[in-house]
Amino acid sequence: MDKITSLVHWVLEVSASLKATGIHLIRIAIFIIFVWIGGLKFWNYEAEGIVPFVANSPFMSFFYTKNAPEYKDYKLKEGEFNKEKHQWHVENNTYTFSHGLGIAIMSFGILTLLGIWFPKIGFVGSGLVILMTIGTLSFLVTTPEAWVPDLGSGEHGFPLLTGAGRLVIKDTCILASAIVVLADCAQRILKKR
Template identity: 25%
Template sequence: MKIHANQRPFQIAERNVGSLSSLALLRWALVVVFLWFGAMKFTAYEANGIAPFIINSPIMSWLHSLFGVQGASYVIGVLELSTAAALIIGAVQPVFSALGAAMSAATYLITLTFFFSTPGVAEATAGGFPAISAIPGQFLLKDLVLLAASISLLLASVQTSRPDARKS
């Protein structure tokens, strides 16, 4: 992608399709989710609640080995609160619009892998996969919608290189 001198590679997502677009709703909904979930990671209740997901994850299990159950939860909490901060700053700073959306998308890509690594997702009494349990199966499946919201915000935050593709 070639960037011209008067063109920036990033923009505030909402400005790509209108100042009061539905992307603003996605941004602020994601902010609420990351603030709430991030803050909860500093409680023993949440640390123990996410432990089965972390310990069974080939991507994240090292966190428990390195930091313990509560320490891993702290690390994830800091990352989630950092994602919320980037999304908030992204409402006024274009590069943070893309950064926050990318961090959010990465979060949900990782949590969707729990769908395959966490025991109990498939519901045996209903015939197994594709039947999924309420917890953890349906709990994890909602991250598909959060991933779509994150990707929508990210795509709107990355400016195209074609001048005719830009909206006024």
């Protein structure tokens, strides 16, 4: 029994020592996700895919020139090209907005990663990640495409998420992670004072 108790104690000690490593790994994960997703915003299929979220958002719809739900007539499947629909997206400011959003998202990821060495920069980065994920989670309320529509099966509405809704809900994990990183940066800043 003493060997088991010793083993359990050792596992707990090692696990407890991993806290700082885990927080740095969260920073790296946020960096990878944000640089990758932000980089994808420079591809037309990704820019076209976020249109329902942006067009229905009371906080972002002003970036587009066309009003919701007009975009529904100009949806493209991932990888599809249609000259008329593409031109609509050009006129809607779809691609320009997406490029700007991509730069912002990548910047937030980089700032968060820099928190490993510079807690003040990491504090700003993780704070921006928190604000962005709250904005993203608001799409669950503002985007009709986030919920399964009533198409006759009897399975629709809350809590049944579509692919778009499932894409958004994962931001709850990013939000929680960014709060942990923000708290770590704040503790490190206060410790230096």
